[in-house]
Amino acid sequence: IRQQKANDELEVVRAENNLNISYLQLKQALQIPAEQPFDIEIPNLPEPNEGELMETSSNVYQYALQNQPVIKAAQYRKESAIRGIGVARSGYYPSLSLNAGISTNYSDAAPDQFPVLGSENITITRPVGVVQNTGEVVVTQQEVPSEFTDNTYWNQLDFNQRRFLGLSLNIPIFNRFQVKNNVEQAIINHKRSEYQLTAAKNQLQQTIEQAYLDVKAAAKSYEALKNSFEASELTFKNAEQRLELGATDAVEFTQIKNDFERVKSDLIRAKYDYIFKLKVLDFYQGKPLNF
Template sequence: MKINKNIITTAFLTVFIGISAFAQDKKWSLEECVNYALENNISIKQTELDTKTADQDLISAKGNFLPDLSGSASQNWNFGSFIGQDGNRVSRDSRGNSFGLNTGVILFNGFRNTSIYKQAQLGIESSILNLNILKDNISVNVVNQYLNILLNKENLKVAQEQVEITEKQVTQVTELVDSGVRPRADLLDVNAQLASDNEKLTNVENSLDLAKLALAQLLQISNDGFDVEEIELTLPEVLMEHKNSNDIYDYALQNRPEIKKAELDIQNSELAIDIAKSAYYPTLSFGAGLGTSYQHFQGQEDLRVVFPDPSDPANFEIVPNGFGQQLEDNLGYNLGFRLDIPIFNRMQTKVSVNKAKINNEQIAYSLDQAKQDLRSTIEQAYVDARAAFKQFESSRVSLEAQEESFKNAQESYNSGVMNSFEFEQVRNRFVNAEANLINAKYNFVFTTKVLDFYLGKPLTD
């Protein structure tokens, strides 16, 4: 059966175009954007690898408590005079092998291994907190950029409405000018206003494209056909739930990973002091080993003399003394303890301890600074949210007033009572009021999102 290649090609292109169209038509929700960023951001993946490195540090720290084991093997050649295996001097060329196994374990080293193990455990916790801090920051940035797109979309609607209104005015004024009711100067004015409105529309479209590009780059995806879902924003009630920023700060102080990370850093620095002090203590270790050897005289068979009756030296036998026999005969064992006592090391330990203590004080100040920064950030966010809410309320009242004024001005302009210059002044105030309300609304939503963030609430709600 022959398959038509043209049919396959056409089918493939149809599927490909359909998939491409679907990808372009897809509008990302806020939750999808946040989840995608958290799953695919390169910085997050790099930080996740840091947690794996911390896991390996913990394995290494556990290994400090275990004995080590090493094997050795050697091949050597002797020329001229040397001491043989029997302790006698030999003036003959020879070659030989030696084999050994050695093990050792530290029984006590001033609790150094214990402190290193605790540090490794803190390292895992610290790396997880660093990962959470990074995820939080990226989530906030995604929400900010998402809201910025919605803000520009609303501004775009306003700009488009203004162009449509002006286009209707151009049509009306053209008819009135043609009928001789209005002077041609009015048509020139309204055409100039249309050109100005189209310019504003272009600027808003560019701002929207840049906002989409910023979010797409944050998600690390192509911005070709990228768009987001429009969501109905409800004004948050966080300001009504919290009369001041103190309870928000208290919650954040107990739950924010930045503070927990700073507290872990203090614990880690305290363990560093213990590690430095461990050099003052003796080190007790235990070791054991076994070894054997083989020796062969060049140009001679491996033989040895055996005396069946030690009391009769004249009675002896010459027997083979090969590789395996020598290894068995020369096999030996050893074990022992070793105690190293530090007496004087040129003040190095004292300096290390003092530097560790200084570092501990610096990190303690870092925790204080982190708490102060957290309080300042929350207080500023709370004040910003209150100011944004007041601005939103004022902008809403202003828009209602400007809208009524614009309706009256439009009627007056259409009836010829108001000239185009006066009308454009009223309309500009109305357009500015619309823009101010939109900006105030999104500013209020974002500032309250920051407060929700410090209260541990999901940013996608």
């Protein structure tokens, strides 16, 4: 009895260590510090039954084919590759380009004022020299703008604007087979995208078929363990009664008790394994993963 008690205590220590390791691994997966308190809520899940497995694997696959992101992505890549062929072939045709632009500049070396556009000119007279013998002043007349405005920063930008508009026509004659190579590469990309889509569909089908078989196997294991648990529980209760009556010894009772606890543990593990595998199929069917 002492030996069995010591063995049971050792199993408890091992189970606690395994539990702590599992907690640590879960925290690391969730990027939670190891020293942070962490509790797991155990949901009250109903007993699973194979009746929940209503759809066939082919029906699940057909639904997943229309909704799984990995298939959608592969389909979009294929459509993009098809358009890529058209883009590459456009290099065979002439192209007409329209170019337009506007620019301006500012300089701090510009004069402080400049004439107002559209203002009238006036004639001014200014001396240019003196006749040496007579002392008569020589003058000249010059037309200058009548209005000026300050050459501010914004006025400069407006005054110095430059605009352009152009058309260019490109007619492909010989480009060292660049367009031909681009078209062939686009066709290869299209073929590759088709193969990738087919591979994604095959992988999805295989995954769903495997998940479906996993559910069937888990259901059978769970049902078998329920029967085993009922038989083991009955054996354990009978052993308790025989032990009280002195019809069995402690060694035999301990063995029966250990077998009962093992089957009980296996049943719990099988239950959650079955539920998990059902949820995997729910995922591929687009059902909410409620627990």
